[in-house]
Amino acid sequence: MSIAPQPTANRLLAEFLGTAFLLIGVVGSGIMAQELSGGNTGLALLANAIATGCILYVLITILGPVSGAHFNPVVTMVFTLRGEHAPGLALPYVAVQLLGGVLGVWATHAMFDLDILQFSTTSRSGTGQWWSEVIATFGLVLVIFGGLRHRPDAVPPLVGLYITGAYWFTSSTSFANPAVTVARALSDTFAGIHPSDVLMFILMQIIGALIATVVTARLFARAP
Template sequence: MTRRLLAEFVGTAMLLIGVVGSGIMGETLADGNVAIALLANAIATGCILYVIITTLGPVSGAHFNPAVTLAFILRGEIELPLAAKYVAVQVAGGIVGVWLTHLMFDQSILQISTTDRTGIALWSSEVLATFGLLFVIFGGLYSRPEAVPTLVALYITGAYWYTSSTSFANPAVTIARSLSDTFAGINPVHMPLFIVMQVIGVGLAAVILPLLFLDQDD
């Protein structure tokens, strides 16, 4: 239990270091070119996802995302008490990861984002982004389990570009990014609806994915 929770905490912290740190570095070096900053952000996020899923997957299952944990609850593959602990350490790890990133880049550790992210376009994007992430995870587990780290990394790298919200698809990431007034931030006022849309994405996945990826004996 302790190893699992520590893995979820460390993995989520490392994920946020990758997301926020690459956003800060990309924006600094891109000299106002938002496309270059986003490209750097996407590539670094995909890289860190591949690393943490590969290394920590055998320890905790490599959720690093309350939406993923919720999906596993709905599939009956994780018990609610353990899932609640997973979510708690994921959120805590994400916040600590943001604070460590601010420290590393010599910024104020405690921040509140002022980046507005709201509207039907971004909300619908988060539904689709979360559904797509779960499609990749459970489709990968069904067809090629050893490829899941690569599939998730590739999906998120691409989804930064083909979703209007840049594919948060993760409540813990959303909460943590509200505490960073940097390239990757989201205004805390707009955070709750992003999370609601992510949960809706989980609900859609719970209905649709079992029809696609049946048990091998079915």
């Protein structure tokens, strides 16, 4: 997906809004799904997954041409390592992604008349879930760069479909995003993660992204 020349402020605003609305989609649909599913966790997860995939498709489509639609610190990290993102913009991107994620969660709490400030009590720990985050993040990076190499116009649906599926085939429900992980720790709702589990999730996401950086550089290398 090509990025039209944009002022830095516009790119940062796009990353902020995109990450904020991603968290609104994740947490808001989780709250609604839990309220309407009648205690059926599988049905709630299905609704949460579909809503998340849909909002990703929309956000990447409309904001991709502005900022690249990273909405994810490890995606920014990989683009920077590949020399496809200005190093000087890496930290600003990550900062606005983290800020957008947190404010998105707080905006969602306000919509559902919940306490704005919360900490999740949902434990997400253990080797299975940690390994799951390696797999989930590796797959996300693989999908992004495979799509950019072969079908740039298909990246929005590819990412949306991948995350929708990964909610179900990973034991962690595929966070695959440090900004999302931090923000979800601040919501004691269906999508939450206990703050004590955040650091290991992020470490596994970084590992998965670094492995994918090496693999995609070889697998999707352009012919000389």
